[in-house]
Amino acid sequence: MAVSLDLTDVTARDAHGANARAALAEKPTLIGMTRPQLADALKQAGVPERQVRMRVQQLWHWLYVRGVSDFDDMTNVSKDLRAMLRENFSIARPEIVEEQVSNDGTRKWLLRFPPRGAGKPVEVETVYIPEEGRGTLCVSSQVGCTLTCTFCHTGTQRLVRNLTSEEIVSQLLLARERLGDFPDKDTPQGAIVPSEGRKVSNVVMMGMGEPLYNYDHVRDALLIFADGEGLSLSKRRITLSTSGVVPGIVRIGEETGVMLAISLHATNDTLRDELVPINKKYPLKELLDACRAYPGLSNARRITFEYVMLKGVNDSLADAKDLVRLLKGIPAKINLIPFNKWPGSAYECSDWEQIEEFADFINANGYASPIRTPRGQDILAACGQLKSASERMKKTERLAYEAMMIAGHGD
Numbered sequence: 408m409a410v411s412l413d414l415t416d417v418t419a420r421d422a423h424g425a426n427a428r429a430a431l432a433e434k435p436t437l438i439g440m441t442r443p444q445l446a447d448a449l450k451q452a453g454v455p456e457r458q459v460r461m462r463v464q465q466l467w468h469w470l471y472v473r474g475v476s477d478f479d480d481m482t483n484v485s486k487d488l489r490a491m492l493r494e495n496f497s498i499a500r501p502e503i504v505e506e507q508v509s510n511d512g513t514r515k516w517l518l519r520f521p522p523r524g525a526g527k528p529v530e531v532e533t534v535y536i537p538e539e540g541r542g543t544l545c546v547s548s549q550v551g552c553t554l555t556c557t558f559c560h561t562g563t564q565r566l567v568r569n570l571t572s573e574e575i576v577s578q579l580l581l582a583r584e585r586l587g588d589f590p591d592k593d594t595p596q597g598a599i600v601p602s603e604g605r606k607v608s609n610v611v612m613m614g615m616g617e618p619l620y621n622y623d624h625v626r627d628a629l630l631i632f633a634d635g636e637g638l639s640l641s642k643r644r645i646t647l648s649t650s651g652v653v654p655g656i657v658r659i660g661e662e663t664g665v666m667l668a669i670s671l672h673a674t675n676d677t678l679r680d681e682l683v684p685i686n687k688k689y690p691l692k693e694l695l696d697a698c699r700a701y702p703g704l705s706n707a708r709r710i711t712f713e714y715v716m717l718k719g720v721n722d723s724l725a726d727a728k729d730l731v732r733l734l735k736g737i738p739a740k741i742n743l744i745p746f747n748k749w750p751g752s753a754y755e756c757s758d759w760e761q762i763e764e765f766a767d768f769i770n771a772n773g774y775a776s777p778i779r780t781p782r783g784q785d786i787l788a789a790c791g792q793l794k795s796a797s798e799r800m801k802k803t804e805r806l807a808y809e810a811m812m813i814a815g816h817g818d
Contacts, residue, residue, distance in 0.1 A: 512599025549616025
């Protein structure tokens with residue numbers, strides 16, 4: 408049975424109005440800053456020039472190796488400097504609105520972030536999937552999405568805003584903290600996690616939103632994930648998934664070196680125009696040309712092509728043959744994803760026998776084609792099921808809401 412924990416207790420709910428008002432004048436956060444940005448922030452706050460480089464290294468270690476979320480925990484930083492940092496900056500974790508635990512061990516967090524132009528505070532979902540030998544965190548890059556892919560639940564939620572690099576990085580920091588994956592942190596009793604090594608060993612940018620439509624913030628977050636003196640995730644264990652924003656594909660490979668996944672789902676432009684409407688702007692030929700040019704592409708660094716199995720739509724043996732022809736010459740792995748039903752969806756999952764026949768044909772033609780085991784379906788945490796209730800407010804609504812919060816009403 409799935410467990411759902413409402414973490415907004417009475418005290419937190421009573422403070423929500425105050426938090427909303429405070430968010431209008433929030434302190435800048437140090438989380439998610441690049442090293443040069445962190446150095447500039449410290450200089451502007453009054454840290455002497457000769458100390459800046461050392462302080463950047465010091466803070467980087469506390470934030471990303473030790474995983475602290477309170478300046479007072481930085482025990483080798485002077486009391487005066489801690490006071491200055493506390494007065495000028497924040498390193499707090501996002502608010503957890505709800506934490507759900509599936510009967511298969513999958514965890515989903517509903518996280519709340521400040522409005523930052525959206526009017527009201529916004530919410531996103533982050534999912535942790537434990538498996539034998541690894542733990543994968545599925546990270547969101549936007550609140551909502553612009554792409555309206557017809558099989559995806561997130562696509563039914565209009566884009567509210569992009570997440571900042573801080574909000575993207577904070578998803579990983581919070582997950583590692585909750586799972587006991589930082590020094591001096593305990594793993595929750597009964598939690599399903601890998602028996603050895605890191606609790607979060609892999610990160611996939613496959614949550615809410617299209618990462619390449621939030622390019623700068625996503626790039627900065629990926630570089631922080633992979634930084635060898637901080638979170639230190641292997642670039643081969645970081646995967647960015649895109650629906651096919653062609654101009655950003657080669658660029659993100661050049662600037663980050665992470666692995667690439669493509670939400671493909673169809674083998675011809677007519678069907679892909681329907682399933683993944685961005686295909687009308689960047690059709691299959693342009694997409695696959697960008698894939699062939701992806702930096703570092705080889706049999707050791709293959710592109711993953713995601714293919715959702717929709718009954719009677721894209722699951723025939725003819726589709727499998729077309730898929731093999733389409734990807735010829737591209738070092739690739741093909742992830743077959745049984746469709747995960749969500750409220751109001753018009754599609755059905757392919758029959759299991761059909762999925763296996765499809766996979767067998769792909770395998771026989773030289774491509775690894777694992778069938779992704781559905782995880783977290785009972786808490787709507789499976790692939791394509793993520794969505795939050797956040798909506799973008801009109802400018803007049805946003806201004807009225809902000810005025811109400813400042814006045815102290817509407818708590």
